[in-house]
Amino acid sequence: MASLDSLRFVFVTGKGGVGKSTVTASLAVSLAARGRRVLVTSTDAKERLSLLLGAPPLEPEVRELRARIWGVKLEPSVALREYGAMILKSRALTSAVFDSRYTRGFFAGVPGLSEWAMLGKAWYHAIEEAPGGGPRFDTVLFDAPATGHGLDMLRVPRVIVEIVPPGVLRRDAERAWAMFQDPRQSGVVVVTLAEDMPANETVELCQALGGELGLPLTRIVVNALVEPLFTEVERGLLLQPRSLDRDLPGNEAIACGVRRAIRERVQEESLAKLRALPGERIELPLLFDYAPGPPTVAKLAELLR
Amino acid sequence: MPRRVAAGQLFLAAGPAGARIGRIPSGSLAPPCYAPRAVSRPTLEPLIAKRRVILCVGCGGVGKTTIAAAIALAAARQGKRVLCMTIDPARRLANSLGLERMATEETTVPRELFAAAGLEVAGELTVVMLDTKRTFDDLVTRHASNAAARDRILSNRLYRYISTTLAGTQEYMAMEKLLAVQSEGRFDLVVLDTPPTSNALDFLDAPDRMVGALDSAAMRWFIEAFQSTGRLSLNLVARSVSVVLRGIGRLTGGGFLEQMAELITELDDLFGGFRARAHAVAAAFRSPEFAYVVVTTPAPAALREAEFFAERLREQGMSTDALVVNRVHRRPRAQPSDAEVGTALAAAGIALGEGGVARLQRALHEEESLASADTASLASLERSIGADRATIRVDVPALPGDVHDLGTLAGISTLVGG
Numbered sequence: 001m002a003s004l005d006s007l008r009f010v011f012v013t014g015k016g017g018v019g020k021s022t023v024t025a026s027l028a029v030s031l032a033a034r035g036r037r038v039l040v041t042s043t044d045a046k047e048r049l050s051l052l053l054g055a056p057p058l059e060p061e062v063r064e065l066r067a068r069i070w071g072v073k074l075e076p077s078v079a080l081r082e083y084g085a086m087i088l089k090s091r092a093l094t095s096a097v098f099d100s101r102y103t104r105g106f107f108a109g110v111p112g113l114s115e116w117a118m119l120g121k122a123w124y125h126a127i128e129e130a131p132g133g134g135p136r137f138d139t140v141l142f143d144a145p146a147t148g149h150g151l152d153m154l155r156v157p158r159v160i161v162e163i164v165p166p167g168v169l170r171r172d173a174e175r176a177w178a179m180f181q182d183p184r185q186s187g188v189v190v191v192t193l194a195e196d197m198p199a200n201e202t203v204e205l206c207q208a209l210g211g212e213l214g215l216p217l218t219r220i221v222v223n224a225l226v227e228p229l230f231t232e233v234e235r236g237l238l239l240q241p242r243s244l245d246r247d248l249p250g251n252e253a254i255a256c257g258v259r260r261a262i263r264e265r266v267q268e269e270s271l272a273k274l275r276a277l278p279g280e281r282i283e284l285p286l287l288f289d290y291a292p293g294p295p296t297v298a299k300l301a302e303l304l305r
Numbered sequence: 306m307p308r309r310v311a312a313g314q315l316f317l318a319a320g321p322a323g324a325r326i327g328r329i330p331s332g333s334l335a336p337p338c339y340a341p342r343a344v345s346r347p348t349l350e351p352l353i354a355k356r357r358v359i360l361c362v363g364c365g366g367v368g369k370t371t372i373a374a375a376i377a378l379a380a381a382r383q384g385k386r387v388l389c390m391t392i393d394p395a396r397r398l399a400n401s402l403g404l405e406r407m408a409t410e411e412t413t414v415p416r417e418l419f420a421a422a423g424l425e426v427a428g429e430l431t432v433v434m435l436d437t438k439r440t441f442d443d444l445v446t447r448h449a450s451n452a453a454a455r456d457r458i459l460s461n462r463l464y465r466y467i468s469t470t471l472a473g474t475q476e477y478m479a480m481e482k483l484l485a486v487q488s489e490g491r492f493d494l495v496v497l498d499t500p501p502t503s504n505a506l507d508f509l510d511a512p513d514r515m516v517g518a519l520d521s522a523a524m525r526w527f528i529e530a531f532q533s534t535g536r537l538s539l540n541l542v543a544r545s546v547s548v549v550l551r552g553i554g555r556l557t558g559g560g561f562l563e564q565m566a567e568l569i570t571e572l573d574d575l576f577g578g579f580r581a582r583a584h585a586v587a588a589a590f591r592s593p594e595f596a597y598v599v600v601t602t603p604a605p606a607a608l609r610e611a612e613f614f615a616e617r618l619r620e621q622g623m624s625t626d627a628l629v630v631n632r633v634h635r636r637p638r639a640q641p642s643d644a645e646v647g648t649a650l651a652a653a654g655i656a657l658g659e660g661g662v663a664r665l666q667r668a669l670h671e672e673e674s675l676a677s678a679d680t681a682s683l684a685s686l687e688r689s690i691g692a693d694r695a696t697i698r699v700d701v702p703a704l705p706g707d708v709h710d711l712g713t714l715a716g717i718s719t720l721v722g723g
Contacts, residue, residue, distance in 0.1 A: 015365055016365030016606075017363045017365070017604055021606075046609055046613065048606060074496060083556075087556055090553060093548065093552050094552075095574060096545075096548055096549050096552060097552035097553060097556075100549060102393070102521060103523045105524070106518055108514050108517060110518070112466075117684075163462060163466055163564070164558055165560030166558055166559050166560075167556075167558015168556060169556055169557045170553065178329070186587060195706075196706065198505075226671070228669060229664040231667055233658075234600065234657050234658060237655045237656065238655060240655075247636075248649055249639040249640075249649075250575060250646045250648050250650070250670070251357060251649050252637050252639040252650075252653065253641050253662075253666065253668075254650065254653055256637060256665065256668050256669045256672055257665045259446055259672070259705040260668040260705070262706050263705040264708065266705065266707070270337075288671065288678070290605060290678035290679070290681070291678070291680055291681075291682065
């Protein structure tokens, strides 16, 4: 994981339900264990990162969660106001622009603005300097929203670069976009499952990253793998059509074996697709833990080392 | 008559030998390993019978598209002319309906396909994928006062980005399209698979956000400052207003305000129509013809989102009409001894290699673990949403693979929609 260690900005993306937050938390713990100062950020109002890290809920201000790990919740309205205050440099003007009831609906209605406010704040923390000089954080982990492809958010700075005329907003979007595209500074971690749909979508996502977006794919994390219990020959035997007597207790095991054989085949085929993708891959086992917390994260962080 | 399929059988997807790797063999629900057992459990049948629109909501990755298709198929089997609108290309689902892919043109599933799968479909099933840009374009075309105004908007650079690239537009357009389709009366029922937003509520707020932006004073100022001269002139507005606009201008770079003002002024022509439309969309949410089906899995994160959504519907005086819990792991029916497993293997003529019995036992044990976790997290759901007796609750068992064929989809549709 040498290259992950040197990145300033890591964008963690993946479809809902693949364990994205769990992987983000585990990455944070793993990086912190190697001495990096990590900031985890979440765009989700009901974020689980804090729970996974054994800390109180994230707040709109940066808080230390545990040794070498900080966290912040990215709230669009708060982030936008902060950004405005930074640029306008006048409290009265900031207040006139953002606190007026006349502009409130307007900002909420400009598509893409909320996304930029959140992403821009995370980016700002990635380049932020500590009071004594040097970077405040070594790595910013961005737990992206679980939208269809998680790409909408990544596209926003590029859209700004393309449509907004030169000015502060455009300048910042350009700097952020340049950083996101630089493989020495930033990377995308795609979290997925070895199942049909997630694997196919990951293939499409990786194509978009390498092609249309030009963003560096750092890792593919394949989560929740079951251990193959049967050989392909045995799976074939289990999957032969047959009728089973419901009342024979042993048949429950055979029925279970049938399900397992199908699952293993799906997993194998999906893994083959994922293994054909460029870039490094991390494969994590299913931990049979539906309500993961700090212990799960500690275990996965160990595996991510 | 299609056979009624019990929930348990969905687990028992056995197929012909040599089935392609990774594929649940076609017709995996028939013949089932176990003989069919008649079960009576609640389904969404009452909603299908009485409502005009069924909205499937839930966070991403819970199988919303599949559940929406299953509901639509159930409705078609019950004689309805039904339209299933999806947001994703959902190629697998298209394939399972015998289609190449979900298209942005309406496609009616051919009768022969149903017949080939042994399904009796009295109604008609049409599927379509939402085309955000085209829906937006249609809206502009419909409300523009003349062709020149329409063309100016459609070719505006900012408009092109707003209508295609940016997040947030999709949610609104899904509702817009829904209303447009519904008003035509070609379908008895529309089933909508809502966009996979990180927050299932986003789409509910979309019309309000749109109206809010249209009605905001800032929008009016832009028009006022721009309209008469064709250039953005801050001298035309009150001083306090120009301070705010200049402030925004410093954030965005000056030229951007002109671009915004230009688009907003063009759009002004449409505002009346837009606003009325957005109000109609917002009102439609509360119509008794709409049913809300919250789709979730037993995973705590998905359940939290489901509970949050139900809570939000309640606040707004609406109700969660049904709760579909997808991918529920079933507890094994028996815990056979090693000897019993050995006997069963011999009787079935399955010759597994060394340690086969132990490995089957381990597979059973792992299923048991998953089932226990599901049971625990669903207990809390029962306490919150489940307490509302008006909510129909349907559990759909976890399948070992994806839904690839009409047979499997029909199995789910029976469970969900009767």
